Amino acid sequence: MVNILNNNEKLTPYIFYSRFLKDIAANIKGSEELQLKLVENGDDFIFDSNYSIEPIxxxxxxxxxxxxCKFYKSPIRLALYNNTATKKILNFLYKSDFFYVAGANKIPSFPYGRNIxxxxxxxxxDFIKKTPRPEHKVRCYSLDDNNLRNELAKFDNDDYKRDFLISRYIYVVREHFQELLFDNENTLENKDLYIEILSELITNGVLHSKSNTFALMFVNKYATKFSISDNGIGFTESLKSKQQDFLYQPLExxxxxxxxxxxxxNDKILENFNFIIETLFYSSLKDRKGLFDLMLSVVLKSNGYFRLHSENSQIIISSRMSSDLLILNALRDKLFNIHRQILINGGQDEHKEVMLSLKSEIKANFIQLYLNICNKYNDDFRYSSMRFFNVKFRGVHIEVEIPNN
Incomplete structure (x- = not known):
């Protein structure tokens, strides 16, 4: 059995990537069934055990x-324990809808169970009485919900499918997260931007990654945090399928x-990181707000942290990189404003020369940003913006932390 929560260890995203994934990899043995254990000590040492999890x-x-579950073609067994040491964590997971989403629930008044x-x-x-905020729930977005897959089949163009999904998800995101965005001065000032970007990211997750997308936002007295995760095709396959246009040449x-x-x-691991950089570059050229804009807003406008993980690699962006990001932000604003002008007034051809010039500047500054990140890694990898892990984690995983003023 693999412990999800170890005694006296808070399961944070970093512990998830560095310890938990390694434990999972060590226990995957072909067709032999993998089993999970919620807490390390079970019903033993209940007065000496302490378990906690970072909500995101x-x-x-x-x-x-x-x-x-897809690998074993059946739900993964999870051993639970209800005792003095586990009541608090069970209460939080239960009231955040973790068990409804992960289990086999079919009751319409609760989140639909994914049976994983x-x-x-x-x-x-028999839980403690403390009730978390009703907005602090994990959400699952899927094309299997609300007849979305059949609705999308009516469109023969990917842009129409995307527009249809975004129009749906922008209302869903507002319902799920707007109250939490009100609670932080930084997110309140930019709430419409965050709703637009979250809708875009969820659409990307369910449409292009070809998987379900899980999301959770959490607010405490120090910060607003949110996490979006899917186990889809990832950046590598997604970028290889991009079509060339006048502004972007795939993998340039x-x-x-x-x-x-x-x-x-290792070249293969570094390649994963380079695909992350390519993805942010691609996002910086688009006519829609997305990953790149989320990164800029979190770091420059809110002095927060932005983490993006794919396969073995992760990039961590913080205010320490503001000088590089400010230049990219100014260039992105100019390019995006031209996109908006074209959307309203048309006339793309007359803007092409300026747009290509801005694209070249953006690419040059991305290369400089990349070199700066690599140099800092060479100087002291412990404080670098690059992280590399021994175990691959399929899909795209985004974590954001926005401090309260």
């Missing part, structure tokens, strides 16, 4: 369990930074 780790956990975990529901009761930035050879890292 929950989407990562669900995404991984869904991936394991198998557990004894008799352990879910990645092909250039691949040649820089600035790090003594």
């Amino acid at each position: 780790t929950i989407p990562l956990l669900l995404s991984l369990v869904e991936q394991l 975990l198998q557990f004894d529901e008799h352990y879910l009761g 930035l990645k092909n250039e930074i691949d040649k820089l050879n600035t790090l003594r890292i």
